[in-house]
Amino acid sequence: MRKVLRLARREYVASTRTKGFLIGLLIAPFFMSGGMIAMKLTEGHVNTRDRRVAVIDRSGRLMPSIAADAASRNQREVHDAETGEKVDAAYLFEEVVPLADRKAQQLALSQRVRDGELAAFLDIGADVMAPDLQAGGGRITYHARGAALDELRRWIENVVNPHLRRLRLIAAGVEPAAVDALLHWLPVQAMGLAEMDADSGLVRAARRDHPAEAVAVPIAASLLMILMMLMGAIPLLNSVMEEKTQRIAEVLLGSISPFEFMMGKVVGGLAVSLTASAFYVLVGVVAVVYLGWADRVPFHLLPWFAAFMVLAILMVGGGLAALGAACSDAKDAQNLGLPAVFPILVPMFLLGPVMREPNSALVTWASLVPPFSPMLMMMRLGHPEGIPAWQAWVALALAAALAIVTIFAGGRVFRIAILTQGKEPRLSDLARWALRG
Amino acid sequence: MNALELTAVTKTFGAKVAVDDLSLSVPAGSVYGFIGPNGSGKTTALRLLMRILYPDRGAIRVLGCDVSEASLERIGYLPEERGLYRKMKLWDVLTFLGELRAGHGVDVQVQAWLERFGLAERAMARVEELSKGMSQKAQFIAAVVPRPELLVLDEPFSGLDPVNADVLREAVMELSAAGTTIVFSTHDMSAAEQLCDYVFMIQQGRKVLDGTLESIKSEYGADTIRVTGRLEEAALAGLPGVAHVAGRGHLKELRLAAGAQPQDLLARVVALGPVERLEIARPSLHDIFVRLAQPTGEPTCA
Numbered sequence: 001m002r003k004v005l006r007l008a009r010r011e012y013v014a015s016t017r018t019k020g021f022l023i024g025l026l027i028a029p030f031f032m033s034g035g036m037i038a039m040k041l042t043e044g045h046v047n048t049r050d051r052r053v054a055v056i057d058r059s060g061r062l063m064p065s066i067a068a069d070a071a072s073r074n075q076r077e078v079h080d081a082e083t084g085e086k087v088d089a090a091y092l093f094e095e096v097v098p099l100a101d102r103k104a105q106q107l108a109l110s111q112r113v114r115d116g117e118l119a120a121f122l123d124i125g126a127d128v129m130a131p132d133l134q135a136g137g138g139r140i141t142y143h144a145r146g147a148a149l150d151e152l153r154r155w156i157e158n159v160v161n162p163h164l165r166r167l168r169l170i171a172a173g174v175e176p177a178a179v180d181a182l183l184h185w186l187p188v189q190a191m192g193l194a195e196m197d198a199d200s201g202l203v204r205a206a207r208r209d210h211p212a213e214a215v216a217v218p219i220a221a222s223l224l225m226i227l228m229m230l231m232g233a234i235p236l237l238n239s240v241m242e243e244k245t246q247r248i249a250e251v252l253l254g255s256i257s258p259f260e261f262m263m264g265k266v267v268g269g270l271a272v273s274l275t276a277s278a279f280y281v282l283v284g285v286v287a288v289v290y291l292g293w294a295d296r297v298p299f300h301l302l303p304w305f306a307a308f309m310v311l312a313i314l315m316v317g318g319g320l321a322a323l324g325a326a327c328s329d330a331k332d333a334q335n336l337g338l339p340a341v342f343p344i345l346v347p348m349f350l351l352g353p354v355m356r357e358p359n360s361a362l363v364t365w366a367s368l369v370p371p372f373s374p375m376l377m378m379m380r381l382g383h384p385e386g387i388p389a390w391q392a393w394v395a396l397a398l399a400a401a402l403a404i405v406t407i408f409a410g411g412r413v414f415r416i417a418i419l420t421q422g423k424e425p426r427l428s429d430l431a432r433w434a435l436r437g
Numbered sequence: 438m439n440a441l442e443l444t445a446v447t448k449t450f451g452a453k454v455a456v457d458d459l460s461l462s463v464p465a466g467s468v469y470g471f472i473g474p475n476g477s478g479k480t481t482a483l484r485l486l487m488r489i490l491y492p493d494r495g496a497i498r499v500l501g502c503d504v505s506e507a508s509l510e511r512i513g514y515l516p517e518e519r520g521l522y523r524k525m526k527l528w529d530v531l532t533f534l535g536e537l538r539a540g541h542g543v544d545v546q547v548q549a550w551l552e553r554f555g556l557a558e559r560a561m562a563r564v565e566e567l568s569k570g571m572s573q574k575a576q577f578i579a580a581v582v583p584r585p586e587l588l589v590l591d592e593p594f595s596g597l598d599p600v601n602a603d604v605l606r607e608a609v610m611e612l613s614a615a616g617t618t619i620v621f622s623t624h625d626m627s628a629a630e631q632l633c634d635y636v637f638m639i640q641q642g643r644k645v646l647d648g649t650l651e652s653i654k655s656e657y658g659a660d661t662i663r664v665t666g667r668l669e670e671a672a673l674a675g676l677p678g679v680a681h682v683a684g685r686g687h688l689k690e691l692r693l694a695a696g697a698q699p700q701d702l703l704a705r706v707v708a709l710g711p712v713e714r715l716e717i718a719r720p721s722l723h724d725i726f727v728r729l730a731q732p733t734g735e736p737t738c739a
Contacts, residue, residue, distance in 0.1 A: 006537050014524075247520030251579065253489045254514030254589075255538040419489065 003256045004263045011268025015235075016275060025276055028227055048078075050090040051119035051152055054109050058098045058126035065163040066156070067093050073155075091152065096121070106143065113144060120144030122156060128164060129171065192384070215355055217298055217382035221305060222351065224280060225375045226344050228309050232273030233317035236265055237340055240324030240418075241333045249325075249418045258415035262325075263407070266317040273313050277305075301381055307396060308374035314403040315371045316343050322410035326417035326430060347375035358383040368395050370402040409434035438501070440465040440587050440618035441486060446495030448481055455481040457642035459495070463620060463635070468613050470633035471622035472722075474730045478642040479622040480517055483591050486620070487514050500586055510538050513585030517592045517622075519576045523565040527556065527575055530564055535582040543582050550578040554604065570601045577605055581612065588612060590621035594628055606632065626723040636722065638729060645729050654719040661724065662691040662699060664706055665714035672709055678702045683724060687713070690724055 015021055057063040074090040099105040102123075109121040123141045125131075131138025140160065142153045162183065169179050191206040240262075243249045252261055281302065288297050320340055327333045346366075354363050358380045364387075367376035373395040380387045413433045441463035448456040456478045463469045471479045484490040485497060488504050497504035500511055521530050528547065535543030551557040554574045559567060567575065573596065581588065593609070594602045609632060613619050623629050629636060636653060638646035646653060664673070670684045678697030683690040691706070693699060699717045706715060720728070 002540050003537055006533070006540075010533050014522075246523065247516075247518040248522060250489065250516040251514075251519050251521070251534065251576070252537070254487055254512070254516065254580070255509055255534065257488070257509075419484070 003260045004267055007252070007256065007261065007264025008267035008271060011239075011265060012271040012275075015268065015272045021272075024231070025279060028231075029223075029280070046088055048086045048089050050092055052092045052094065052117070053152070053156075054096045054112070054118050054121040055093050056096050056098050056105065056109075056121070056123045059124055059128045061129060061167055062124055062160060062163060063093070063095050066159060067095075069159045091155065093122075110143060120147065120150065120152060124160075129168060217301070218354065218379040219351075220284075221301065221378040221382045222347065222375050224277060224305070225309060225312065225378055226348075227280070228273040228277050229312060229316055229344055231276050232269040232271075232313045233320060234340055236269050236317050237320040237324040237327070237336060238330075238333055240265060240321050240414075241327040241330070244325060244327070244418055245329060253418070258418060259411040261418070262318065262321045262411055262414045265321050266314060266407070269317045270310060270313045273309060274306075277309060298382065301378070304381055304392060304396075305378060308378055308399065311396070311399040311403050312343070312371065312374035315374075315399065315406050316340075318403070318406040318410040322413040322417065322434075323430075325414045326420070328420075328424070332424060343371040344375070346372050347379070350376060351379065354379045354383065358385050358387060364391065367391070368398060370395075370399040373399050412436075438465045439463060439498075440467075440500055441469075441620065442496075442498040443482075443485075444496045444498075446482075446485060446492045446497060448485060448490060448492050454642050456485065456492070456639075459639070459642070459644055461637060461644065461647065463618060465618050466613070466616055467634040468609070468619045468632050469621075469635045469637060470629040471620065471637050471639065472624070472626070472629055472646075472726055473622075473639040475624075477639045479639055480591055481642075482639060483589055483620070483622060486589055487512065510540065510583075511586045513538075513580040513588040515576060515580035515588075515590045515593055517595070521564045521572065521575060521579070524563060526561050526563055527551075527567065528560040531575065531578055531582065534579040539583040546582045546584065547578065550582060553608070554578065569596065570598060573597055574601065574604070577608065581608075584612070584615075585617060587618045587620070590619065592623060593621055594623060594625050602628070626721070626726055630722045638726065640729060646725070650722065653722075653725065657720050657725060659699070659717050659719050660693045661718050661720045662693070662702055662706065663714070663716050663718050664689045664691065664712060666710065666712040668706070668709050668712070673706065676702065676705045676709075678705070683727065690721070692720070692724070692728075 055063050055066065070091045070093055074092075077088050078086060078090045080087050096105075096109070106121075106123065109118065112118045113120060121143050123139075123143070125137065125139045127137045128140060142150070142156065144150055144153070147153055165183055166179050169182060170176055174182065194206045195204045196202070197204055240249075243252070249261070256264070285294075285297070285299075288294050323336050323340070324333065327336065350363060350366055350372075353360060354367075354376065357363060363376070363380065367373055367380050368391065377392055377395045381392060413430055416433045417430075439462045441461070443459055443461040446456055446459045447454065459478075459482065471482065473479050481490065485492055486499060486504070488509070500508075502508075525533070528551075531547045531551075532543055535547060548557070548560075551560055554577075556571060556574060556578075559571065564572065564575070577593065580590065588609075590609070593605060597605065606628065609619060609621070613632075619632075621632075630650060633650060635649055636646065637644065648656075665688050667687065668689065670682050670689060673679060673689055673691055674682045676691075678694050678701060679691050680694040680697075681692040683692075691702065693702065703715060703717070706712065
């Protein structure tokens, strides 16, 4: 154990006493949440070129409302109120008289779109006021390049439908003054559960459950787990490969056994991960306390996070150290790079289902299976819906079992592979070494 | 007492038998040279001693213990393929490797060896900044700190210039004088002759030679005539009673054919031309190595 710790200490110092580690520690969260930050940064960067849309209103009822709403919107949103600078595109609608030959008219308007004269054209069916639902009537079509993702199409949809409902109600004899009350939309508010205060015996009102809060903890936990794997486990593949190719491995093997060698690398990686996670958790706790969100943070998940992270590093790190020993050059390591990130990729694919239904059969079973369990179980544990406690314990036990098997089998592969030169690692060889030693 | 004992050790890699039924005893405090052609099994044998490889069959005892229980703390190892962490400072890498084996501070020993090898001023330099000779000396220091009871060196002098080779040779002799058992492999026969108490030769995994230098040479007898002079190798090879001629510039070694009389051959050699020096000698280790590694069909022993 002394030798394992001495080697781990060298690994730890070599990894953490570098500018790269400090820079990585600071910028990694930005990279990890890069998508969200990029969206926020690019939020205001829109194309301000005006968008002209031709409207064939076969119903003869909607064009005035669309034009009025567009004018209102343009006045409100196109120019910055303070600076007068143009910050968004104006939506301009021109009415086109419907022709009998619908196809020919659509072809002509399509050509105007292709020529850049129009951004799109809208074809409103004649029967939208009283559509024959059985016959699938009441069609409104929007024609443009990339119509499916066009923000303007969604704007039109949101404008047209309230007008249609209003017009239909009035046509049905409802007083126009009563229409707004009838159409008033009520959102269903997401709330937590009521609780009784143990000291006072008073019932505490349920707290409003914000969607961002619901996903924040699971996503933060999984991102932190990914970060720790990237910092502590994934680099072991290249690190061991370099020690082999730079002929350091056999020098070390003169003093320590191959198993101690591998464990020293893994424990070193684990120490790096623990340092980084301690830093992030500390910064996170200080931040939430400062922002007054301390009561919303599930501190009881920290021990689970620590336990699953340790097991994840042992499982993945042990396997990767063994694979690194089997590599003779950077190309070998590159080929093994994809399997190396599987324990991260698979849970990320399941992020959506976990968020929607953390207790579905698929998600439950997947979260029990190592090496995916550390990330998936942390996502589920952080979900407001909660999960049965036994599932977390079972996942922990299975992950611990696989960690032991990985370290044991990895040690066998490592012992043989570390001295093998010039031979591309084959799956059959790795399996044979792992099983027979 | 033997520092090292191998009994009927066999190691195979797939279909290739790297070490075949090898038995060997290395007396404590001796210098034991492993010689043999490339790929003969020297490095595999040394790796077996170091527990880096496990034998398929046979027993290995190191410093009185079974190899699986032998303490690596008591053994120093300089592998043939050796490297050091290039980004680490020389001092850090040597103390790290020393502590890895010793489990305690080795500063005093590292400092002493650095001073001895003239590397003290470069102690804080990164390994990548050192010359090749300096790196090789540093690797030797890594093998001998802390001072081992058994020192295993795989090709310790390869790639060294004569000055650095002498420095290392002196260090090996000093360690030997202090009681360290030394096992080393080499292709340098002169180094083996200079340093070794015992020589062991392995070929295709099998032991073909084992004993003291004296006993080995005696076994071959005085079947060699050394000639120094401007004589044609072909002319010498054509003389009756000459089985083989090894030419090294002006110095030629003639091996006598079976039954040939050295005195008769001396007269024939002198008759060929001017001779500066002529002697009847026992074969050099180099000659014995060549005979065993490339047998000519002639009998090898007198």
